[in-house]
């Protein structure tokens with residue numbers, strides 16, 4: 186699945202119509218959650234039926250395209266099934282009980298209710314919401330793809346305007362059709378707060394300055410916003426709304442800048458290596474530590490790993506997550522466990538006397554774990570293929586192979 190995004194240029198009344206469509210989406214989603222709460226054993230199909238009922242009951246629901254209505258109900262079902270699966274997996278802490286949303290920001294049309302014009306420079310939404318024809322601004326070309334490949338058209342509202350996203354059912358690998366040359370390099374990376382990344386050769390990528398700068402600016406605009414907020418008042422002043430707008434614009438800018446940086450770093454890594462091993466950190470668990478929470482959720486590790494996996498897949502490389510246990514404690518030279526606090530930046534082994542940067546030591550362990558994991562899974566597959574499940578040892582396979590050759 187790939188996503189192509191355009192900015193929308195339209196008239197004021199069209200933006201109001203988009204807002205109305207988004208509000209209806211939110212209405213359907215929340216009503217679906219309510220229906221699930223009030224009734225027993227509700228499934229996805231029931232929510233769809235309920236959606237049809239809502240359309241009969243409320244004319245503004247009926248105005249929204251039928252598939253867009255369905256997609257709004259599906260959002261509710263997504264939240265519900267995520268909750269179910271969290272309960273099933275018994276993940277610790279909150280399970281994400283579905284809640285009502287107050288600021289839904291998008292409306293999703295599927296394959297109907299809209300039409301691209303021939304040049305693909307504008308799109309017309311044809312349901313009862315009256316959005317009509319809007320211009321699309323952006324450099325990416327939709328012409329390469331056939332209409333049947335566009336599975337969804339989504340309108341998204343952001344602080345700086347409206348966007349249309351097209352979701353295409355295309356394998357990103359096929360879309361580029363270029364697997365990269367093998368580089369012969371494998372790398373283990375340790376993600377951290379002081380340095381964003383350290384690899385197994387001790388190479389460090391520091392967290393960029395704009396991370397902290399952006400944070401300061403955000404805090405300042407947030408303070409200004411809070412000062413203008415009058416508690417207990419139903420309608421806030423114009424100055425408050427101006428400050429709120431400034432804050433959300435700033436927020437958008439800072440997060441875009443961060444995401445772009447993470448994306449580029451991931452791409453650079455995938456282009457220069459064949460195998461990238463990283464730690465499968467439970468970000469959710471870590472964020473519970475209040476001291477670290479802010480820094481971790483800002484660090485962007487999960488976004489970074491998503492981009493790593495995406496690019497690795499797209500360019501035919503391997504990215505691999507390994508369990509994080511003992512990666513920073515174990516000595517990468519002799520395997521001895523050397524306990525250390527988070528503040529200790531150097532690994533000093535009392536057994537083999539090796540002295541290493543803490544993160545470099547971890548990165549070496551991560552790479553080793555990754556290669557071990559790969560060899561085990563590939564080795565086991567080999568065994569299953571030969572029908573002999575009892576020998577899971579790669580050594581045995583090799584022995585057998587050499588015996589056959591003789």
Ligand SMILES: [Zn+2]
Nearest residue numbers: 516519534537
């Ligand atoms: Zn050692």
